[in-house]
Amino acid sequence: MQLKDKAVLITGAAGEIGKAATKAFHDQGANLVLVDLNKDALEAMSAELGLEPDRSVVIAADVSKETEVQNFVASTKARFGKIDLFFNNAGAEGKTGPCYKLPLHNNYISNRKSF
Numbered sequence: 001m002q003l004k005d006k007a008v009l010i011t012g013a014a015g016e017i018g019k020a021a022t023k024a025f026h027d028q029g030a031n032l033v034l035v036d037l038n039k040d041a042l043e044a045m046s047a048e049l050g051l052e053p054d055r056s057v058v059i060a061a062d063v064s065k066e067t068e069v070q071n072f073v074a075s076t077k078a079r080f081g082k083i084d085l086f087f088n089n090a091g092a093e094g095k096t097g098p099c100y101k102l103p104l105h106n107n108y109i110s111n112r113k114s115f
């Protein structure tokens with residue numbers, strides 16, 4: 001897929017994977033909407049990577065709140081006229097470690113209602 005001038009929305013953009021993805025998509029010429037709970041971290045990353053204001057926007061939002069998702073999707077369409085690609089990366093690990101040392105129901109599992 002050619003990414004030049006595509007509109008790419010990345011959630012969890014301020015984290016480790018989000019930052020790597022942001023750099024990769026930016027280097028390929030995409031326009032970026034960067035979403036995270038942490039606006040300070042988004043702005044620091046944007047400055048560090050030298051993201052151009054005409055090609056990127058940062059939005060503080062919580063992807064677990066439907067109205068906030070609707071708002072950043074609408075903002076993206078208003079800004080770039082479309083969304084070509086969602087990089088749905090926001091999230092948090094539960095307790096991690098060697099599986100034989102983990103409790104049967106760690107936070108990750110017990111927080112999922114389907115279990």
Ligand SMILES: NC(=O)c1ccc[n+]([C@@H]2O[C@H](COP(=O)([O-])OP(=O)(O)OC[C@H]3O[C@@H](n4cnc5c(N)ncnc54)[C@H](O)[C@@H]3O)[C@@H](O)[C@H]2O)c1
Pocket residue numbers: 011012013014015016017018035036037038061062063064089090091092093
């Ligand atoms: N790093 C790994 O080895 C690994 C392995 C498997 C899965 N993952 C998943 O990949 C994703 C990114 O991992 P990472 O290592 O970059 O994590 P990270 O903690 O460095 O970054 C996650 C980012 O998501 C943001 N975030 C969390 N909840 C949010 C919410 N509700 N709304 C908006 N933003 C939110 C955080 O503020 C943070 O900036 C996560 O979903 C993680 O669970 C990571």
